Amino acid sequence: MSDFLIYLPFLAAAAIVFIYALHRVRCPDCGASLPKFYSPLRKTQRMWRAGGYLCAQCGCETDTAGRRVTADTPLPPIPVRQWALVGVLLMVALGLLTAGWFIAGRAVAAPPVVAAPVVALPQQAPPVAPVN
Ligand SMILES: [Zn+2]
Structure with missing residues (x-):
């Protein structure tokens, strides 16, 4: 269950993109479906400023609601x-x-804790038994 919760934000974003992709705007002149994405070189000044669509078939320019925009429509x-x-x-x-x-x-730049070097204590040699 907790694994599913991890993916929930991604699923929500995917659902938003899916709903956006399903929303189609039709050209008011020829009825063709208007594309979602345009080349930046094809966008008009109005599309840059206020959004909208440009029909690929007839060249009709619409606003974001799908209403026709004429050349004398003020920006x-x-x-x-x-x-x-x-x-x-x-x-x-x-x-x-x-x-x-x-x-x-x-937090990362905190002074590192350096452990004291472990020094082996000198050990006394075992007493040597007298040899006789
Ligand atoms: Zn059209």
């Missing part, structure tokens, strides 16, 4: 709050990693 504003939150979370993670690194380094 959404840059999500300043989201980027600020990402920056703050990265700084917190960096601080926690640094603190953990220092704590672990202090």
Whole structure:
């Protein structure tokens, strides 16, 4: 049972990826299934900023909800709050990693305990019996 619990986070991540892969968005023009991943060279400025899809068959560009985006659709504003939150979370993670690194380094860098060398005590030779 405890072995199963070890794999639980990985199973949860796999389930999330599986659910994401099952979610399909259709092109509003031709009805083709829109691909999940794109080459960074094919992404438009809007896709970089706000996400969305680009139909491989007809070239129709949609937003993340699958609605058609035209050329005169204004670009959404840059999500300043989201980027600020990402920056703050990265700084917190960096601080926690640094603190953990220092704590672990202090524990490792503790002075090594050196055992006193074992010195054999001199033994007295057994008395020699007188020879007569
Ligand atoms: Zn299409």
